[in-house]
Amino acid sequence: MGTCGKDIPLETQFMLVESKDNTEGEHDDAPTMYTVFLPLLEGNFRAVLQGNENNELEICFESGDNAIETNQGNYLVYMHAGTNPFEVINETVKAAEKHMQTFLHREKKKLPSFLDWFGWCTWDAFYTDVTAEGVEEGLKSLSEGGTPPRFLIIDDGWQQIGSEGKDTNCVVQEGAQFASRLTGIKENAKFQK
Structure with missing residues (x-):
């Protein structure tokens, strides 16, 4: 929630703005x-919204690859x-579905059968402190x-998105925590081929 441009966080992928219609003066x-702002995908690029310190709304258009850049797009x-x-x-x-033709609106989709199952996601239990022992104990x-879960989502919150700048002196970069996380999890015979 926010009231001005600088309140819009990085990586905003959907925004609903509430305002008053003052086209005929303030009443x-x-x-x-x-008003909905829905950033779109275009080719190798994706758009996201973000605010800046001047209280402006910015559109960030990126490929995720430093070698693939552009300064223009048709549908952001x-x-x-x-x-x-x-x-x-x-x-x-519905308008984005019709324009992009790359997905279906939820009214046209058939719900997958696994939605009738009970599953467990580790995020609420462990946040970033996911360990093999913790997952095993939780299951x-x-x-x-x-209530045995029929599926498991292991989520350790590896992707950190915040408005603070990156520490250039930091030795460990984003994603490097995989070097030490969850190394002890092994598939059981059911999943071995």
Whole structure:
């Protein structure tokens, strides 16, 4: 939540802005407007939103590869506005679906069967302190409690996105924690080929 441009965090992939429609002057009874900003993908590039210290909204357009750069794009962000936030969001996704033709709106998708299963994600239990022993103990505890998970998501929050600058003197770079994390997890016979 925020009230100005500098409040928009890095890597913002969707933004809904609430404002008053003051096109005919400022009135207390002016309708509330909701505007969606949906950054898009284009070729090898993706767009994201971010604020800056001048309270401006910026569009960051990147490939994720320093060797692939551009300073232009045709379709960076789709915007749509209206008075009902739910309709605005729904119409935004439908318009992006029609334009991009790379995905289907949720109304057209069949739900995967695994949604009927109970699964467990390690993030809420361990955050960044995921260990093989912790995962094993968590699975054991859930099973002994009568709710064995049918799938497991191991999430140690490796991708840190924050507005603070990178420490150039830091010896360990983002992603380097994989060198010491989860090294003791081994697949059981069920998954060995």
